[in-house]
Amino acid sequence: MAITSPEVKAALETIFAADSEFYRDRGFQRRIGYGTRPALVVIDMANAWTRPDHAFTCDNMEEIIPATQALLAAAREKRIPIVFTTTAYQDPTGPRSDTGLWHLKIPVETLLQGSEAASIDDRLDPQPGEQVIVKKRASAFHGTYLAGYLRSQRVDTVIITGVTMAGCVRHSTEDAIADGFRPIVVREAVGDRVPGVVEWNLFDIDAKFGDVEPLENVLAYLNGLPALAND
Amino acid sequence: MAITSPEVKAALETIFAADSEFYRDRGFQRRIGYGTRPALVVIDMANAWTRPDHAFTCDNMEEIIPATQALLAAAREKRIPIVFTTTAYQDPTGPRSDTGLWHLKIPVETLLQGSEAASIDDRLDPQPGEQVIVKKRASAFHGTYLAGYLRSQRVDTVIITGVTMAGCVRHSTEDAIADGFRPIVVREAVGDRVPGVVEWNLFDIDAKFGDVEPLENVLAYLNGLPALAND
Amino acid sequence: MAITSPEVKAALETIFAADSEFYRDRGFQRRIGYGTRPALVVIDMANAWTRPDHAFTCDNMEEIIPATQALLAAAREKRIPIVFTTTAYQDPTGPRSDTGLWHLKIPVETLLQGSEAASIDDRLDPQPGEQVIVKKRASAFHGTYLAGYLRSQRVDTVIITGVTMAGCVRHSTEDAIADGFRPIVVREAVGDRVPGVVEWNLFDIDAKFGDVEPLENVLAYLNGLPALAND
């Protein structure tokens, strides 16, 4: 999260400290905790977000990519369900576009389904048996089969990583708990592209929607699980 | 609907007549009517359903294909939104399959995403600007972006065609009215593969969920609409 | 299911036998089976359906009510989640009605939220800790918190009972498997109001969406489960 300067971070930390005191006093910021059957959901780690020179290019990939690789290795070891998402459109620019209304707000017209830009970054390399969901909206759950798929796998916990924090990661986390899953957001594996938004969205999420956890804890959790049977 | 013998049809018609009298007496079987901004939704007219020798092969394609072609021509003339669906899976057979639980019930393990079997029949030939939605469940709406897409296009009416009547067409129609759209099911453009099911599902739908209309009426409706602006 | 005459039943059984042979040959009509964490969902057993003289009055309550009572007793013994639904509207008749478009098709304008007609039949008597969901559409899942609620309880199996078979029970069952739950429909605990529709909808469901099971089997399953912990 190098894009937020020390001064901005310090200012935000002061706000968060005051807010946290208030929240804890009122009974917010509880721990939701880990369940027993997790899935790993990797949001929008496609080239349009992970590589330079796109409208959607994000920062801090030097930290986010290795963190995600470590999570993928642990998840594959335990055979837990792994889902990648990308955001892409069959018809990014026409009058009947599947961008819906979103092109009126953000540059989704640059995201052609099947293009290199919309493909998952090959440093993460989806394997057979792992899902790649092409979504149209911010949330990995909204307008996709993700919730039904995860329930069919009896998943109770969703480990969430990817980009962007203020957009797709935030909305996905809100939907995850609404859909009945425990959201765990991995601090080192999420990012965005402008100062502040990673910090304040993690703050809001940890107060209300899911647990924000350091990579180390999440890896320890995954490593401590029994491998999932192939049933 | 040649697969239902005249005897079976006659027996069913007798039941339907008795039921209809009861329903009309109770206030069912009303007409929902056509709105002003339709979309055409063509369900699962992919080769696994339209061509011989698949587990999902349906009957009566000699009537359904030309009926659908006529609807597509009328819809393209008026530039109304057109959506095709197919049902297909990234991982049809593995322990983390996106078939969810459905392979426990029906042979969805034969439907590989990207295969010829799962591709839309080229006699219908989706054009640029028309959506092809790969769904995982019966309904064209469930776990897809269809409802949000249609609302972004200010659609109020969904013309429904395709297969199978007892599965995907039925569930899609139920979801269409639940999602706030007027469902119009085109009698000559829907089908299935065993005797009776087309008839009794059309009967149930017309009683409770949408209007079952002859092709001629639907074409007259479409032909009478002004062409949709490209806004 | 007394409303279907022996002649009609026999005619339908002949069709079903032919269809079943075809389906089994093609790999349909498999058994989805019971999971380990069920919920009991009782659909629209409110007075407008269970008592005489309503537009929605159903038949065969002398069988359905005791069957549902037996299921409720077994479910309560094991502390599994129990959900009742009713269909009712805050504004059944106005121009901004929450009936949406459904009043254009069926007499939902008779179902006022909070009325005696829309209340669960007191022979079933919902207990504290059991949910009563007021839904607006046919499916118990569509536009309600049911799927998220059941996932938060880690439910994998949904025992489905109630009315009407051709409407709310059918749509709920289709949604249940789509949402990742194993649907079990209890033959003696579902009903409708016109001849034939119970039979053909059970047939379609058993072929494609869920297992239709006799009450005896479902009770044996519930009685064989360990009581759910209060966690």
Next chain:
Amino acid sequence: MAITSPEVKAALETIFAADSEFYRDRGFQRRIGYGTRPALVVIDMANAWTRPDHAFTCDNMEEIIPATQALLAAAREKRIPIVFTTTAYQDPTGPRSDTGLWHLKIPVETLLQGSEAASIDDRLDPQPGEQVIVKKRASAFHGTYLAGYLRSQRVDTVIITGVTMAGCVRHSTEDAIADGFRPIVVREAVGDRVPGVVEWNLFDIDAKFGDVEPLENVLAYLNGLPALAND
């Protein structure tokens, strides 16, 4: 939004200015604009949020209540659909609670369905024909009939007000655009309870999900509409 001190506001404004420059350069922060058929959605303006001494009590009601009253008056004048939400539970504390997993994170156990705390503030006074939706999760759309209801009314624009900004208002706005509606968030009619969160959530929303508009503009828009016919 008196709860955010001038110093905090100034610090945040500095961050927002830098971020906005970056966003506009990349093609974010576009204007989605007003459509022609709006609905007014008033989120969680129930006593637990609008009155003192609840876990959920919010600030700045002296500004938010009159702003909401002005919007309601304009909306009622034009007969557009009006929807209130509250968040409340049939069983706030039991092992089968409809709070799902949310009580593990925030104090939803204080929100009993039907209680005074969960009732809409009588200064806003819902009228016959206006919907009061009891939701279980943050979003007004998630697990409710709102999207289907609005589509059945052919709504294309959702005017969003209420609390809390970092929770229910944010999630509802994200869902609104995903469901195909133009979200307009009214700056003076939204609030929260800790410093900063109103500002940064409005910033994120305006960048990516909906237009944040001053009350004056929204009232001018509503006043300029023709009254909706009672069709």
